[in-house]
Every structure is written in structure tokens, then in C-alpha cells.
Amino acid sequence: MSTTDSSVSSVRSLEDRAKAITAREIARYAERTKGSQKATERARLVLPLGVPSSFQAYDPHPIVVRSAKDAYMVDVDGNRYIDYDMGFGALFSGHVHPAVRRAVEAQLDNGTLFVTPCESNAEVAEMLGERYGLPMWRFTNSGTEATMDAIRVARGVTGRDKIVKVEGGYHGHHDEVMISMKPPLDQAGPADAPIPVPSTAGVTKAVLGDTIVIPYNDPEALERVLRNGDVACFIVEPVMENIGICLPQPGYLQAVREITQRYGTLLIFDEVKTGITAGWGGATGALGVTPDLVSLAKSIGGGLPLGAFGGKREYMDQITLGRVIHLGTYNGNPLCMAAAKAVLSEVCTPEATNETILRNTTLVDACNDVIDSSGVPAHTIQFGAKGCVTWAPEPIRNYRDYKATNFDLAFAQWIHGINRGILLPPGLDEQWLISIMHTEADALAYADVFADFVHELLA
Ligand SMILES: Cc1ncc(COP(=O)(O)O)c(C=O)c1O
Numbered sequence: 488m489s490t491t492d493s494s495v496s497s498v499r500s501l502e503d504r505a506k507a508i509t510a511r512e513i514a515r516y517a518e519r520t521k522g523s524q525k526a527t528e529r530a531r532l533v534l535p536l537g538v539p540s541s542f543q544a545y546d547p548h549p550i551v552v553r554s555a556k557d558a559y560m561v562d563v564d565g566n567r568y569i570d571y572d573m574g575f576g577a578l579f580s581g582h583v584h585p586a587v588r589r590a591v592e593a594q595l596d597n598g599t600l601f602v603t604p605c606e607s608n609a610e611v612a613e614m615l616g617e618r619y620g621l622p623m624w625r626f627t628n629s630g631t632e633a634t635m636d637a638i639r640v641a642r643g644v645t646g647r648d649k650i651v652k653v654e655g656g657y658h659g660h661h662d663e664v665m666i667s668m669k670p671p672l673d674q675a676g677p678a679d680a681p682i683p684v685p686s687t688a689g690v691t692k693a694v695l696g697d698t699i700v701i702p703y704n705d706p707e708a709l710e711r712v713l714r715n716g717d718v719a720c721f722i723v724e725p726v727m728e729n730i731g732i733c734l735p736q737p738g739y740l741q742a743v744r745e746i747t748q749r750y751g752t753l754l755i756f757d758e759v760k761t762g763i764t765a766g767w768g769g770a771t772g773a774l775g776v777t778p779d780l781v782s783l784a785k786s787i788g789g790g791l792p793l794g795a796f797g798g799k800r801e802y803m804d805q806i807t808l809g810r811v812i813h814l815g816t817y818n819g820n821p822l823c824m825a826a827a828k829a830v831l832s833e834v835c836t837p838e839a840t841n842e843t844i845l846r847n848t849t850l851v852d853a854c855n856d857v858i859d860s861s862g863v864p865a866h867t868i869q870f871g872a873k874g875c876v877t878w879a880p881e882p883i884r885n886y887r888d889y890k891a892t893n894f895d896l897a898f899a900q901w902i903h904g905i906n907r908g909i910l911l912p913p914g915l916d917e918q919w920l921i922s923i924m925h926t927e928a929d930a931l932a933y934a935d936v937f938a939d940f941v942h943e944l945l946a
Contacts, residue, residue: 498864498893504944505899512902517547519906522563526551542575550905555582558925560910568910569929571919575912576728577785579764579843579872580834581924587789587829594825602816607824614831615797618768619781623803626819627794630759630784631659634722636813637780637796638663641720641753643811644802651712651721651752653703654681655886657729658722658757658782662690667700668729669886669916678887679708703727703885704735706742713750720753720780725770728760729916730889731875732868734882740776753779753802759794762786763830764920765871766844767837773871789826789834792817839923840872846930847872847921853934861941864893868918875918876900876937896944903940909933 517524527548530537536544543549550562558581560570570582580587612624627633638650650663654675658664667675668686676682681700699718701708709721725740727733747754756778761770763786771777779802784794797803805811817823851869854876858865864880877883878893878900897915904911909932911919921930 501863501944502893502895504946505895508940508943509895509899509902512899512906513547515906516902519566520548520550520562520564523551524548526563550910557581557583558922558929566908568905568908569925569932570910571921571933572910572912572917573920573922574790575785575917576760576762576764576873576920577788578790579762579786579920579922580789580830581922582790584789584829584834584924586833587826590825590829590833591791591822594822597821599822600817600820604819605821605824607821607828608819611795611819611824611827611831612797614828615783615787615795618763618831619771619797620768620777621781621797622800624795624797625803625806625813626823627784627796627815628792628817628823629659629794630757630782631661631794632815633759633782633784633794633796634658634664634755634757635661637755637782637798638720638722639813640780640796640798640802640805640811641755643805644753645719645751647717647719647752648697649699649718650697651699651701651709651718653723653727653886654700655703655730655889656722656724656727656757658724659759660687662694663698664722665690666695666698672887672890678702678885679705680711702887703733704739705885706739706746709743710746710750713746713752716750718750718752720755721747722755722757722782724757724760725774725776725778726761726765726870728870728873728918730883730886731877731892731916732870732873732918733885733889734868734870735774736884740774744776744778747779755780755782757782759784761870763835763840764873767835767840770870786835787827787830788823789830791823791826793823793827834923843872843921843923843925846925846927847874849927850874850919850921850930850934853931854937857934857938857941861945863896863941863944865896872921873918874921899944900937900940903943904933904936907936907939909936 527537538544654667665686666683670684683700699712766773780798782796854867865878878896883889
């Protein structure tokens with residue numbers, strides 16, 4: 488047998504082993520989550536899929552949670568989990584951090600909604616401005632709104648209709664970005680010039696015609712689609728965090744900055760996921776490339792529904808001048824502002840952020856030890872306080888590489904973990920988040936269970 492033949496057959500035998508582990512663990516999961524099953528059956532009668540957002544649905548049923556505190560969650564069956572999902576990465580400050588709780592409780596005494604400004608609007612905008620080096624901000628209620636409004640500003644500035652996004656990128660659930668989120672490869676066309684594929688029914692042909700899709704980490708592809716001079720913006724996560732973690736290759740973001748500037752196209756960084764989990768100044772600060780506009784949500788809200796978008800004054804002036812209208816009853820409501828103020832000033836300080844990222848490095852190192860000593864076809868990726876194990880020998884550069892990773896092994900690891908109190912997001916697109924409230928022991932528990940899984944896989 489050649490070396491290639493023997494490595495193919497050893498991957499096959501790992502896959503067979505993974506499928507056997509998965510079958511056993513699914514039965515175990517069903518046994519220990521009977522309360523979640525019952526709650527989901529009830530919910531399915533009144534909510535499609537039994538969940539409030541389709542991302543929360545998975546087979547055979549999601550765990551239904553009763554309570555959460557610090558870095559832990561307890562489900563309705565009484566199972567306790569260390570939470571590494573942390574609200575899809577929103578809970579960098581942990582579940583109900585005492586400082587967030589104090590701030591929210593104090594605000595409850597003074598009202599939850601004014602629909603006229605409160606002083607903390609400017610305070611929070613100043614804090615974001617300091618972190619991101621961008622002067623003007625507006626608040627939204629979600630990441631979806633933050634990317635939708637940033638795109639509208641870009642269209643207002645340029646007077647152009649088209650936008651560019653990368654294949655496999657998720658930017659929320661509004662029509663123009665619900666395109667090629669996770670397209671089936673048999674519909675997606677060539678890797679270097681992907682065909683835009685709607686990710687949901689309800690996206691009109693007109694909208695589809697205005698969204699151009701390119702591969703991540705490919706500056707030439709970006710330049711090709713900008714040459715006509717009809718593109719308002721390139722919206723991109725500086726580090727892709729919806730296909731595990733996919734890092735920009737050296738020089739990619741600098742090239743993106745230069746090319747967009749040359750063609751008069753605005754660069755929008757979608758930092759809804761990276762945000763302040765990447766470092767005190769977000770991915771923007773950590774990677775040293777400043778976009779024209781940035782969209783935030785998740786980690787700035789401390790668990791409350793808050794988004795924001797900000798940018799250079801000349802672009803945000805579209806709103807000042809009344810050319811672009813930005814609205815929302817709950818925008819900048821005092822309750823979310825109180826939480827954000829606590830997160831940005833008291834909880835996620837530069838020191839606490841750096842310490843948490845270091846704790847995450849300890850976890851990543853421990854996982855690397857397991858991979859190196861076992862030789863399994865996997866690698867780890869870290870960005871700030873987030874990390875993941877990707878089941879492929881080499882780092883991925885884009886969505887097509889991600890699709891070639893081993894989902895059988897990834898699923899087996901996920902279901903094995905959940906039955907042992909290691910809660911990772913459903914779907915294999917996500918990553919873990921070590922929050923300010925995870926202790927080192929909490930962080931390392933993931934590596935211990937991962938080691939058990941690898942041991943079983945190779946047994
Ligand atoms: C990169 C990115 N942008 C935007 C969004 C949308 O945010 P929200 O779910 O708050 O609407 C998400 C959500 O996961 C995201 O991952």
C-alpha cells in the first residue's frame with residue numbers, strides 16, 4: 488500500500504469509529520435529556536422547529552435550559568454544562584456578571600425605555616470610538632440590523648447598488664446577505680468565481696442580482712469584481728467565525744483595504760462575532776487594519792440585545808444630513824446602554840481581556856498536545872478568546888476548504904462532549920469562547936474531554 492492509500496484507509500477507520508461513537512452517544516443523549524425532549528415536543532406545536540431562531544434547532548432535540556450563571560448552564564433535566572457556546576460568543580463577560588447585574592438593576596429603578604436620548608448613549612459611543620478609532624456611532628438591537636444599516640450607509644455614500652460578500656460568510660438574516668451563507672457545492676459554481684446562491688426562500692431575484700460573492704483570502708477575486716466601479720461596499724468578517732475560525736492570510740486585509748479604497752468601495756468589517764473577544768480594540772485593533780464602517784453586537788451587550796455600527800465621520804454624516812435614515816424604537820435604550828457601559832468600562836478592561844485570552848491560549852496549547860501526541864487529523868485555531876478544533880490536517884483558507892473538513896469526526900466530538908457537560912454550539916460552524924468568568928479549570932475541562940474522545944477514537 489502507498490502512503491496515500493494507508494492514510495486514506497486510516498481516515499476511513501477513524502470515520503467508522505466516529506460513527507459508532509455518535510450512534511452510542513445519541514442514544515445516551517436521548518436518555519439524559521428527556522425533559523428537553525418533552526419541552527421541545529410541546530414547543531413544536533406552537534413554534535416552527537420548536538425554537539425561537541432556526542439556529543437553535545438540532546436533532547434529535549436541543550437541550551432546553553433552565554438557568555445560567557458565570558460559565559455554566561443547567562438544563563431542564565438538571566444536567567450541568569460548562570458553557571463554551573456563551574450565546575454564540577455574545578457572553579464574553581459571562582452569564583450575568585455581577586457588574587452587569589448591578590448596572591441593569593440600577594437602571595431598572597430609573598426606567599427601561601425613554602424613546603428620547605439618555606446620557607449613556609454618548610458615553611457608550613465614546614467608549615466604542617476609543618476602542619475602534621472610529622468617531623461616530625449608532626445603536627441597533629442586533630447584529631442583523633448593524634450590518635443592514637452599515638450597508639445602507641455605504642449605498643448612501645457611493646450611490647451604488649451592488650455589494651460584495653464572501654462565500655460562507657454570515658452577516659445576519661436580512662435579504663441581501665442571506666446569500667451563499669453555506670451554499671451546497673453542487674450549486675455554488677467555480678471556487679474562484681462562486682455563483683450567488685440564496686440561503687432562504689423569499690430573497691428576490693433583484694436582491695440576488697445585487698450581491699456578488701467571492702472567496703475569502705483572495706484579493707485578486709475582490710479586485711476583479713470591483714473593476715466596474717459599481718460596488719458600494721465589501722462586507723467581510725476580518726476573521727471568519729462562522730466556519731470554525733478562518734484567519735486572514737498575511738497581507739490579505741491590507742490588500743483588501745488598498746483595493747477597496749482604489750475603487751471607491753467602502754470596507755465594512757462585520758465584527759459582530761469577533762468584537763471585543765478579539766482584544767480590547769476588536770479585530771480592527773488586533774489586526775491593525777481600519778475599515779470605513781464597522782458592525783458590532785453580541786459581546787458589547789453583556790447578554791442583552793444590543794448592536795451598533797460606527798464609522799468615519801464623512802460616512803456616518805449620511806445620517807446627520809438625513810440622506811440615510813436610521814430608526815428603531817429600542818435603539819440605545821437605557822437598559823442595554825447600562826449593560827454595555829458596565830461591559831466596556833468595568834468588566835472587559837484591557838487587563839481582564841488579556842488575561843482571558845491567555846487562559847484561552849492555555850486551553851489551545853492543551854488541545855495541541857492531545858493532537859500532536861495522537862496524530863489525529865485535526866488542528867486548533869485561536870483568535871483572541873475564541874478557539875476551535877478543526878478536523879483537517881491543514882488550516883482552512885476559505886469556505887471550500889471548510890467543506891472539505893471531516894464532519895463525521897467533528898459531530899462525534901460534539902455529541903461526545905455534550906454528554907460529558909461540555910456545551911459547544913450546535914452545528915459545526917462555531918467555535919468556543921472562553922469568557923471573563925471561565926476559570927482556568929473551566930477552560931481546561933474542554934481539553935480533558937477532548938483527550939478522552941481522541942483516546943476512544945484511536946482505541
Ligand atoms: C458575523 C455575524 N454577523 C451578523 C450576525 C447577526 O447577528 P444577530 O444574530 O444579532 O442578528 C451574526 C450572528 O451570528 C454573525 O455571526
